[in-house]
Amino acid sequence: MSQWIRVASVSDIHPKKALEFEHQGRVIAVFQVGDTYHAIDGICPHQGGPLAEGELDGTCVTCPWHGWQFDVASGKTPLGSRVKQDVFPVKVEGDAVLVEVP
Numbered sequence: 001m002s003q004w005i006r007v008a009s010v011s012d013i014h015p016k017k018a019l020e021f022e023h024q025g026r027v028i029a030v031f032q033v034g035d036t037y038h039a040i041d042g043i044c045p046h047q048g049g050p051l052a053e054g055e056l057d058g059t060c061v062t063c064p065w066h067g068w069q070f071d072v073a074s075g076k077t078p079l080g081s082r083v084k085q086d087v088f089p090v091k092v093e094g095d096a097v098l099v100e101v102p
């Protein structure tokens, strides 16, 4: 059963600084693009790189280890349709950023 959890304050995340958090053994990365927040599986499926530490260009994050790229809004990658990161709903309530986790 999914639940909304508070992961940060709005001021903790900005376009040049993503947030990484762990929930029940799962690492999730939260990005800000414009006024919108996106959350995806934070572990790169290539060799486990930390996507929250990747460079963000628009909605595209580049894994800091070997350069795989993912759209933080859709979880998709230009590498092909067989690779896709899970995405998680995000909402803001007051100063709090909340992510819906499974």
Ligand code: FES
Binding pocket: 044, 045, 046, 047, 048, 049, 063, 064, 065, 066, 067, 068
């Ligand atoms: S671990 Fe992410 S590209 Fe290799």
